[in-house]
Amino acid sequence: MSQSELDAAQKENAKLRKINQALIERLESGAVQLANPYSAFEHSVTLAEQVRERTDALNQALEKLNLSHRELSQANQVAEQANLSKTKFLAAVSHDLLQPLNAARLFATTLAEQPLDDRPKSLVDSMTRSLNDVENLLRTLVDISKLDAGVVHADKTNIRVAPILEQLSTEFEAAAQHAGLKFKHRTCNAWVHSDSLLLIRLLRNLLTNAIRYTKTGGVLLSARQRGDKLLIQVWDTGEGISQEDQKSIFDEFKRLPNADKAHDKGLGLGLSIVDKIAKVLNHTLTVTSTLGKGSVFSLEIPILNRAQEPANDPSPLHPSLSSSLQGKQILVVDNDATICEAMSQLLTHWGANVATSLNGEALGDKIDLGSVDLLIVDYHLDQGTGIDLAKRLLEQSSIDIPVLVVTANHSQSLNETIRQEGFSLLHKPLKPLLFRQRLRQLLG
Amino acid sequence: MNAQSIFTASSSNSDPELAVKELKHQLNDPSIQFVLFFCSASFNLAKLGYALNEQFHDIGISGCTTAGEITPNGYERGSITAIGFSNQDFCVQVGSVKNLKRFTLGNAQTMLDQLRSQCTLSSAALNGFAITLVDGLSIDEEIFLATLNSALGSIPSFGGSAGDDVNLATTHVFFDGDFHTDAAAVLMVNTRFEFEVFTTHHLLPTDNKFVVTDAEPQNRKVNELNADLAATEYADALELSVDQLNNDICTLNPLAVKIGEQYFIRSIQSIEPDSSLTFFCAMENGIALTLMQPKDLKENLIDLFNGIESRIGKPQIVIGCDCFLRRREAELKGEDQQVSELLKAFNVIGLNTYGEQFSGMHINQTFTAVAIGQRRLNESV
Numbered sequence: 001m002s003q004s005e006l007d008a009a010q011k012e013n014a015k016l017r018k019i020n021q022a023l024i025e026r027l028e029s030g031a032v033q034l035a036n037p038y039s040a041f042e043h044s045v046t047l048a049e050q051v052r053e054r055t056d057a058l059n060q061a062l063e064k065l066n067l068s069h070r071e072l073s074q075a076n077q078v079a080e081q082a083n084l085s086k087t088k089f090l091a092a093v094s095h096d097l098l099q100p101l102n103a104a105r106l107f108a109t110t111l112a113e114q115p116l117d118d119r120p121k122s123l124v125d126s127m128t129r130s131l132n133d134v135e136n137l138l139r140t141l142v143d144i145s146k147l148d149a150g151v152v153h154a155d156k157t158n159i160r161v162a163p164i165l166e167q168l169s170t171e172f173e174a175a176a177q178h179a180g181l182k183f184k185h186r187t188c189n190a191w192v193h194s195d196s197l198l199l200i201r202l203l204r205n206l207l208t209n210a211i212r213y214t215k216t217g218g219v220l221l222s223a224r225q226r227g228d229k230l231l232i233q234v235w236d237t238g239e240g241i242s243q244e245d246q247k248s249i250f251d252e253f254k255r256l257p258n259a260d261k262a263h264d265k266g267l268g269l270g271l272s273i274v275d276k277i278a279k280v281l282n283h284t285l286t287v288t289s290t291l292g293k294g295s296v297f298s299l300e301i302p303i304l305n306r307a308q309e310p311a312n313d314p315s316p317l318h319p320s321l322s323s324s325l326q327g328k329q330i331l332v333v334d335n336d337a338t339i340c341e342a343m344s345q346l347l348t349h350w351g352a353n354v355a356t357s358l359n360g361e362a363l364g365d366k367i368d369l370g371s372v373d374l375l376i377v378d379y380h381l382d383q384g385t386g387i388d389l390a391k392r393l394l395e396q397s398s399i400d401i402p403v404l405v406v407t408a409n410h411s412q413s414l415n416e417t418i419r420q421e422g423f424s425l426l427h428k429p430l431k432p433l434l435f436r437q438r439l440r441q442l443l444g
Numbered sequence: 445m446n447a448q449s450i451f452t453a454s455s456s457n458s459d460p461e462l463a464v465k466e467l468k469h470q471l472n473d474p475s476i477q478f479v480l481f482f483c484s485a486s487f488n489l490a491k492l493g494y495a496l497n498e499q500f501h502d503i504g505i506s507g508c509t510t511a512g513e514i515t516p517n518g519y520e521r522g523s524i525t526a527i528g529f530s531n532q533d534f535c536v537q538v539g540s541v542k543n544l545k546r547f548t549l550g551n552a553q554t555m556l557d558q559l560r561s562q563c564t565l566s567s568a569a570l571n572g573f574a575i576t577l578v579d580g581l582s583i584d585e586e587i588f589l590a591t592l593n594s595a596l597g598s599i600p601s602f603g604g605s606a607g608d609d610v611n612l613a614t615t616h617v618f619f620d621g622d623f624h625t626d627a628a629a630v631l632m633v634n635t636r637f638e639f640e641v642f643t644t645h646h647l648l649p650t651d652n653k654f655v656v657t658d659a660e661p662q663n664r665k666v667n668e669l670n671a672d673l674a675a676t677e678y679a680d681a682l683e684l685s686v687d688q689l690n691n692d693i694c695t696l697n698p699l700a701v702k703i704g705e706q707y708f709i710r711s712i713q714s715i716e717p718d719s720s721l722t723f724f725c726a727m728e729n730g731i732a733l734t735l736m737q738p739k740d741l742k743e744n745l746i747d748l749f750n751g752i753e754s755r756i757g758k759p760q761i762v763i764g765c766d767c768f769l770r771r772r773e774a775e776l777k778g779e780d781q782q783v784s785e786l787l788k789a790f791n792v793i794g795l796n797t798y799g800e801q802f803s804g805m806h807i808n809q810t811f812t813a814v815a816i817g818q819r820r821l822n823e824s825v
Contacts (some may be wrong), residue, residue, distance in 0.1 A: 018671035026730020036728035040590040044804035
């Protein structure tokens with residue numbers, strides 16, 4: 001090998017060494033350093049390649065997901081449909097059942113007020129109690145179906161708590177006594193912004209439950225101020241609810257295992273209703289309980305400050321019971337002949353003179369409208385509504401006759417319509433005591 | 445919902461005020477809520493910015509300077525071209541980055557979270573892509589893009605490095621009412637239409653390989669290839685002398701790195717007097733470069749466009765970042781008019797860039813774009 005060839009080979013060798021060096025350096029820097037621009041580029045390339053691979057897998061997964069999503073939403077639609085049907089079914093059934101039940105109760109009341117021997121007397125009492133139970137169950141079903149359908153809205157006004165608690169105490173003292181329990185209440189002089197009807201319904205459910213699940217001891221209904229909140233609580237000395245069960249007691253059809261089956265008339269819907277009403281009212285409902293000691297259900301409502309309290313309480317809850325129906329002329333229009341018959345018997349028994357009609361047609365020919373003291377109409381007539389009929393009759397008559405509309409329809413809009421016409425309203429099935437009070441108000 | 449929702453405009457008027465007035469005249473649809481523009485760096489940018497703010501004061505606007513424009517009439521120079529997006533089918537929001545070196549992953553995440561939440565179209569899930577417009581002479585594209593891409597997640601992205609009419613002096617990105625350097629705009633585009641983000645090039649590898657044996661990564665500079673002066677080694681491979689090397693030779697004989705099965709062009713920006721080479725992208729010691737050979741640029745475009753058309757139909761618009769070296773190659777081969785016609789026929793609006801961006805990668809000598817189809821996505825899926 002010549003000297004020049006050797007030089008060239010050595011030079012080539014030096015170059016290759018340097019290339020080798022650079023490659024080793026690059027290889028050894030290995031791990032991606034994002035601070036290095038070229039590595040950042042390389043990293044992005046690798047990432048982009050991985051993304052391409054994964055996009056395929058992802059697209060397939062997405063396809064599957066879409067499919068199951070479609071299936072799910074179909075199933076969901078079916079379920080929603082079923083739920084809607086259930087709600088409609090319950091509303092319809094409740095309505096159709098309330099009609100004959102209304103008649104049965106009116107008959108039973110009339111029967112109970114007849115002079116009877118002890119044996120039939122006790123049968124009538126049992127029958128009345130059973131009818132009460134049926135009505136309560138039915139009412140519960142209607143409530144649940146309406147709460148589920150979302151048609152119940154709170155009609156909030158500024159209300160005093162004390163009269164509500166007084167009323168409930170009167171109502172439940174007897175029930176507690178009957179169950180061998182003590183009943184106490186402690187009230188406070190606060191005003192709150194709430195819907196009194198829904199609030200009473202909620203508390204009534206809590207009290208019913210408390211009495212139902214307490215074997216010995218007592219039930220306390222208390223209202224007390226805590227900061228700017230009012231705490232209405234129902235205490236009982238019942239079996240208590242385990243930590244585990246506290247989560248599920250507000251579920252529908254949930255009944256506690258320690259419920260006394262023989263005496264239990266509930267469907268397990270009470271607390272579910274309570275929970276739903278509390279949500280409609282936007283009041284906070286909580287429960288604390290110790291097994292074997294008892295439970296406390298607490299409802300938290302913001303208190304109105306003094307400035308928001310109305311000047312005086314407009315609605316006394318206990319109207320006078322003194323006036324009489326003796327000799328009053330009452331006209332009843334109901335498309336159900338059984339109801340007409342039952343009403344006629346009851347009102348006659350209370351001393352009124354009663355005329356009934358199935359549709360109100362040609363009434364003007366039969367009786368002198370001028371002599372009628374009170375008009376009772378069923379809202380559901382075969383042709384048109386009771387409201388329209390009442391308006392027509394009032395036009396024919398020269399004097400202003402009080403009108404009582406009776407309906408099994410609990411809708412808010414109907415309540416509003418009836419109120420706007422200046423008519424009085426009672427829901428079916430009629431409760432004799434309330435019915436009688438209302439008649440006295442209207443005739444007094 | 446068949447009203448037009450993409451509007452295009454251009455003006456070759458060198459007076460910034462008049463040029464922008466002409467744009468405004470062509471983009472007068474009241475539904476236009478965003479304008480994306482590409483302008484020659486030859487405009488007086490201060491005046492142009494003022495005019496843009498004045499004419500489009502009540503809508504979003506962003507853009508950048510170019511190394512040549514792709515207008516509704518094909519290739520142009522010294523002009524401004526723009527795209528107006530109707531709010532019926534598009535929502536475009538701009539994220540701004542004012543200091544590329546200080547852009548952290550935290551910044552990226554905050555920015556993208558904000559863009560995602562702002563970029564909404566009623567009754568439609570996000571169907572979008574991101575466009576990045578970056579200062580083309582910042583030499584910070586790679587790290588900026590890697591950071592941004594980490595936060596972009598599955599959102600497809602592409603973009604371009606702003607140009608300056610091949611002066612290689614300063615490039616500008618317009619956002620927040622001003623032209624900026626050392627900056628980037630990230631445009632989040634949400635649309636009801638089908639779209640496809642893609643990149644292509646027409647270069648094939650030769651057997652010539654080089655190893656970078658001495659690089660200055662901070663300057664994108666390569667001093668040595670195969671342990672010899674970079675320019676010398678490069679010229680040898682082309683069977684030329686170093687004196688014969690020029691930018692056009694570099695354009696027609698680019699280098700590339702191979703990663704996986706793919707070749708990524710690394711374009712040479714300039715041949716330095718000391719026989720080193722400066723690139724348009726990051727360089728590192730020890731990487732292997734392959735000498736590439738151009739095939740038919742037009743054919744590659746035609747194949748690409750046919751493929752897109754078969755998938756999403758004829759696009760109503762293609763927003764394209766076309767490397768300025770491709771345009772130069774077409775000019776050198778006397779094909780620029782034909783390429784211009786091809787782009788025009790396929791509704792391409794865009795710019796000639798100093799580098800393209802695709803899925804977080806900074807690439808060179810490609811045509812990288814989004815094609816927006818005529819069909820709306822089935823909104824119920």
